[in-house]
């Protein structure tokens with residue numbers, strides 16, 4: 001298997017980043033939605049800590065992934081695919097890149113606004129992005145939550161489209177993102 005993408009399929013690096021990040025981001029949504037419902041406890045704090053460090057990992061992986069995408073060809077979509085669908089697919093991929101950065105950054109900002117540090121697996125602590133402020137914390141929490149809801153909707157559309165291509169159009173859109 002090739003490391004780099006070709007005109008026809010994604011390479012090993014793009015696939016690895018896609019599936020690892022998909023797994024972590026879906027886990028982050030589930031953990032995020034669950035942890036906010038818990039009463040204040042050591043468990044809740046532990047889950048917040050996990051959510052923050054894995055979220056920072058997403059931010060780092062997103063940077064690597066964006067750099068890799070720009071230094072590679074992106075496999076072209078099947079020529080028989082209508083123009084609007086090609087535009088929608090590409091547009092959606094950019095929206096996903098937006099989520100990969102916007103979610104961790106707003107999460108980091110809302111932690112700073114809450115006056116709480118963000119540690120990266122105990123290795124180092126990230127600097128505060130903004131000053132502590134209750135009004136900023138409330139606003140950023142809302143933005144972070146609605147971004148997450150947007151991500152959930154985008155994932156549903158994206159998975160739906162991938163399955164439609166595989167089972168109805170019977171093209172190799174899904175296969176080319178698989179080893």
Ligand code: HEM
Pocket residue numbers: 025028029030032033036048051052053054055056058100103104105106107108110111118141144145148151
């Ligand atoms: C891909 C990355 C991320 C995703 C998908 C994500 C998703 C979520 C979700 C679904 C919630 C629950 C929202 C609610 O129902 O109120 C949440 C809450 C939260 N997230 Fe994230 N998050 C991400 C990254 C981060 C990062 C990097 C941080 C901090 C460094 C962070 C900090 C928080 C905090 C502190 C809350 C709780 C807010 C509250 O107490 O109301 N998140 N996140």
Ligand code: HEM
Pocket residue numbers: 014018021022023025026069075092093094096097155158159162163172173174175176177
């Ligand atoms: C948080 C979850 C996900 C995110 C953020 C995401 C993001 C992306 C992005 C940005 C691309 C464009 C290629 C690239 O630049 O890397 C892509 C392609 C793709 N994704 Fe996802 N994805 C997610 C989950 C999934 C899941 C669960 C499936 C399972 C069906 C899936 C199937 C695909 C396929 C088949 C492609 C290739 C499309 C093509 O051939 O052009 N993705 N995804």
